[in-house]
Amino acid sequence: MAARTQALLYEEIARADELELSWSEAELPERERTKHVHRLHPYLGKFIPQLVERLLTRYVRPGGHVLDPFAGSGTTLVQALESGCDATGVEIAAFNALLMQVKTGRHDAFRLQTELREAGARLGRSRQAPQGFVREWFAPTAARELLHFRDLVADFEHADVLRVVLARAARSARLTTHFDLDFPRSPQREPYWCHKHRRTCRPVSEANKFLARYLEDTIARILEFDRLRTPGRAARVLHGDACEVDLEGPFDAILTSPPYPGLIDYHEQHRYAYELLGLDDRRERELGAAAKGTSRRALEVYSRGIAEVLRRCTKRLAPESPVLVVVNDRRGLYPAILDDAGLAVEERLERHVNRRTGRRAGEYFESVFVAYARS
Ligand SMILES: C[S@@+](CC[C@H](N)C(=O)[O-])C[C@H]1O[C@@H](n2cnc3c(N)ncnc32)[C@H](O)[C@@H]1O
Secondary structure, eight states: OTTSOHHHHHHHHHHHHHTTOOOOTTTSOHHHHTOGGGGSSOOTTOOOHHHHHHHHHHHSOTTOEEEETTOTTOHHHHHHHHTTOEEEEEESOHHHHHHHHHHHSOOOHHHHHHHHHHHHHTOOOOSSOOOHHHHHHSOHHHHHHHHHHHHHGGGSTTHHHHHHHHHHHHHHHSSOOTTOOSSOOSOOOSOEEETTTTEEEOOOOOSHHHHHHHHHHHHHHHHHHHHHSOTTOOEEEEESOTTTOOOOOOBSEEEEOOOOTTTOOTTGGGHHHHHHHTOOOOGGGOTTOGGGOOOHHHHHHHHHHHHHHHHHHHTTBOTTOOEEEEEOOTTOOHHHHHHHTTEEEEEEEEEEEEEOSGGGOEEEEEEEEEEEEOO
């Protein structure tokens, strides 16, 4: 913000307001922002579906194919399917790829309900003694319930849906405080003063109650999205590094919110899922991971990496297709990154973001860069 004038900022906000890219809490309550499959599992660092919806309506023709090279939990893919587009998402973190696959895959409604209910009827406790991470981060009963469910999963056709339910229940059942669910540092074994609920809370001791609740919630959310998605449209999930994954195309737009340096470790936020499900950990390939820091060198590596991804993806675009990048560019890196990727910025819209959750409360602006390949 330092180098930009206040007047210019107001102009950009006015333009974003005209496109209605900012919402107050009352206009867009949480249940709307987390509608249907968007709430299948928590994910820190999502953009809101309504922003994607507006950008798709404005910049992408119906029936177009949208590419998101940093697809995360799949917001772009889900909204593309709802808006009548096809979508491809690339993602380095295995759990995110799994989550996206479950959100966007086609499910037979009857089989899905039957299987998830059958899994619910088979909840129990493993006789296996928990080891390592599971032993450290879960109370003994919760650990045995999660291990029992994990061993059931492979019996079902909808095993991946059950894996997501397992991860969500594991997240809720960890030995953490209610106010530090994203990156807890050490297990909380004793009752504690809870800043969120303003009373003494106890760490969770069981997991089956979460499994039962999330099985039902997952059925309802997948079926709701099934009714809304456009028939004949499909999403493809590519689990890999956007710097090297094979892309087909041609695509009609890129719509993405890239990772930003020093903010979030995308593998680490779902550590319990990697540990329980034995997923492949490729965190060293994460661009801008918090663990890599924000030294000058780290920022250079980040900027080069993002530019390379955008350059590769832009080569797969049909002529005159937009590249839409949503980012809170507090370090002012993006004008140079986009230029380095061979893109010319046509518009930069400033969106006012209302933050409302717990300790990260506060307000900030987020930019939507609208760019095109330089001819
Ligand atoms: C800001 S998040 C995207 C969130 C997404 N818009 C959503 O709503 O869920 C950025 C994502 O980029 C992924 N990522 C980081 N480095 C990557 C790489 N080299 N290749 C592919 N994905 C990468 C991270 O794992 C993270 O999920």
